[in-house]
Amino acid sequence: MSWRKKLDITLFIEVKPHQRPRVYGKHTVQPKQNELIGGLFLYKRAKPIDEQMYVDIKFYYKHKRRMDIDNLCKAVLDGMQDANIISDDFLVSKLCAERINEHDENLCIITIFTVKK
Numbered sequence: 229m230s231w232r233k234k235l236d237i238t239l240f241i242e243v244k245p246h247q248r249p250r251v252y253g254k255h256t257v258q259p260k261q262n263e264l265i266g267g268l269f270l271y272k273r274a275k276p277i278d279e280q281m282y283v284d285i286k287f288y289y290k291h292k293r294r295m296d297i298d299n300l301c302k303a304v305l306d307g308m309q310d311a312n313i314i315s316d317d318f319l320v321s322k323l324c325a326e327r328i329n330e331h332d333e334n335l336c337i338i339t340i341f342t343v344k345k
Contacts, residue, residue, distance in 0.1 A: 231282050231341035235313070239267040242334035243287055245299035264303060264336075268311035276315040282322035282341040288331040301325050304338060314340070 243264055285304055287297070305317040314320075 230344040232344045233339065234277060234281070234342045235271070235338075235340040237268070237271050237313075237336075237338040237340075239264070239336040239338075240333065241267050241336060242289065243300050243303060243336045245295065245303050264307045265310055268307045268313060271313055272311050273313055276312045277319075277340060277342065278315040279319065280321050280343050281314065281319055283320050283324070284339040284341070285323075285325045286335075286337045287325070287327045288333065288335040288337075289327070289329050290331060290334055292329045295327070297325050297327050300327070304336070308338070 241264060283305070285301060287300055289295075301323060305314075305320065308314045309317050
């Protein structure tokens, strides 16, 4: 299968996994929208990518804190869907992710490829 580059996204933020809602008796507290969603809305598209895709994500962190890369990827994919960049994360057929600690700055680089026709 051959891929062509469709979109590059660079975010100068520290990507954090989604927080889960907290339930206190009958009261539920929703987590605040994180910085990731706001950054992705800068790349909002009139028509989201609606075809099979390969997503490459690189997470760069100043610190060496322990974070599960699968949760970071899920936050990015959900954020791209919320920002109307992709129509559904189900369309991601290939995902490559890398976390680099102790970098000069917090950074997230996302590259989306679609099938060459």
